Amino acid sequence: MxxxxxxxxxxxxxxxxxxxxxxxxxxxxxxxxxxxxxxxxxxxxxxxxxxxxxxxxxxxxxxxxxxxxxxxxxxxxxxxxxxxxxESLTPPFYIQDDIDVDESLRLRYRYLDLRRPSMYKILELRSKVTKFIRDFLDAKGFLEVETPILIKSTPEGARDFLVPSRMQPGSFYALPQSPQQLKQLLMVSGIEKYYQIARCFRDEDLRADRQPEFTQLDLEMSFVSEDDVLDLTESLYTEMIKTILPDKKLTCPFPKLTYKQAIDDYGSDKPDLRFDLKMINITEIASKTTFNVFLNTIKSGGQIKAIVVPKEGSASNNVIRQLTKLAGDCGAPGLAHIRFKGEEILFSPGLSLDNSLLEELRNTVKVTGSDLVLIMGGPQSSLNSTFSAFRTGVAIQFDLIEPDSLAFAFITSFPLFEWDTTGKRWTSSHHPFTAPRDEDMPKLNSGDFENIDSKAYDLVCNGMELASGSIRIHDRATQQKIFEILGHQKADIKERFGQMLEAFEYGAPPHGGIAPGIDRLIAILSDTDSIRDVIAFPKTQSGNDLLFGSPAVVDDVQLRDLGINLNNT
RNA sequence: GGCCCCGUGGUGUAGCGGUUUAACAUAUUGCCCUGUCACGGCAAAGAUCGUCGGUUCGAAUCCGAUCGGGGUCGCCA
Known part of the structure; x- marks a missing residue:
């Protein structure tokens, strides 16, 4: 039956x-x-x-x-x-895979959308992944601990979602942006190994890979080094994928790049390493040419960078045109190129190099055969982001991405601080509990904040940030110093972080952790572009739930209970 | 908050100032059909073109606003 x-x-x-x-x-x-x-x-x-x-x-x-x-x-x-x-009404769209229906209609009838086998497969994969995580961490002695959804607003970083208190009108709970402080307090409690598959809430603008509520594997350990956390993370991911999706191809051990290396080589702190295409700085060589575009860029403080596309030296003019358009779409003012076509060498218009300079270039960018060299220039900051986007486009154009490959990598040694040019102040690049690297500790006092590296790390995969974590500060004096550098007033510190600082005075163990995003992981593993496809009931870009119709107005009675008046603007 | 794209029968598209009574596919409904699997055949029904306003003798088509959806920059400790 x-x-x-x-x-x-x-x-x-x-x-x-x-x-x-x-x-x-x-x-x-x-x-x-x-x-x-x-x-x-x-x-x-x-x-x-x-x-x-x-x-x-x-x-x-x-x-x-x-x-x-x-x-x-x-x-x-x-x-x-x-x-x-x-019986059933005729459904508003076909219940089958490979449908091409407006996403808002799918969301309006999400229960029918989820009836499609491909959607079921994703939910099934998600369930397997979270089960694997629980089993894996349980076997390693981790304790799953739940933390409150109603906590306190600590305005810093993302905007909070607020929940009004009925019993104390005028006061609000906040939904956690992550259980960050709670998990650190659990370390002070002696839990030693904590994890939770936690819902996080951030009231910021949405994207294909961002939802107002999303799920993280939140984990934290006491008495660990950065390598301990990274090793655990790596074995979690590799064993998970070997078990659940054995056909995926991954490189082990995961490469480790410092933040600086990632930016220098790929122009991004989340490089897509499924393909090589490293950026090579050729500013010095370019300065010796007579090509005015290069010279002017360099004169105004910019740089010239190149990538080599192996074996594509015989690219047609049409391909070059497409690449030039791609460069423009990525925000580049232009694209120069050199085609090494056997003995023949084709330069883009206006560009020429004499033999010795050409040899120097050949050695610097390591042209070995009939390769295509693509060159861009610009101010350093914008050049990086432009080049990074361009790199991905080039890889797609020349079909350099192997299907089913998962290129994981750890990015380490992020700068501890970033200068906020609008607020004219230092901000934490990760969060204010991140520990500086030991060798950079003296700089906390010398004022060389810009050059302090942190014990923060990210896990990236296929050009997406999948996890982020750090070794935390566990002594009060350093924490206090960080808060001072961040420009927090004493009263302010006490109001926002008092519970943490107080706890840290009662024997806080050294600790650190990481928080892998589950939605993005499932999206990568199931080859979908949007995390909306891996969440059973997601919201639209404007934060609407098309099925329930939230957010929605509420009864005056409800508002009165909460002591809230709306100003009808 | 900025920029870009989309909105036409249930669904997906075509039409882009007047031969349109808005076309096609599919779904739907009825009839026929005993090995199909995107079954097939015949027939029918179904859209005032997201909404509002403007331009025009005439608007699905041009313009403006607005709503909804998507992408992206800002934003996301």
């Missing part, structure tokens, strides 16, 4: 075929009027998405009627009894 939804029905006048779908797949049911007229009669009225219960015998299909494009294509259920458990 099987139960499920009608995915399709083919009525041949006599014989009726019904494709019945349940979460395990699709099974063809045959109804023959000669053998079981009652069941056949009911089947005549059945429509798409009706819910049926069917009894019969599973048989192999007659010779010549097998369907190789279907998992159950060699068998069928010969029905002798059919019960309609429920």
């Amino acid at each position: 099987i139960k499920g939804w009608v995915a399709g029905r083919r009525d041949h006048g006599g014989l009726i075929f019904i494709d019945l779908r349940d979460r395990s797949g699709i099974m063809q049911v045959t109804l023959n009027p000669d053998n079981h007229p009652d069941a056949h009669a009911i089947a005549e009225s059945v429509r798409s998405e009706w819910v049926l219960e069917i009894e019969g015998t599973v048989e192999s299909r007659p010779e010549g009627t097998q369907n190789n494009s279907m998992a159950t294509g060699t068998i069928e259920l010969n029905a002798n009894r059919l019960v309609v458990l429920n």
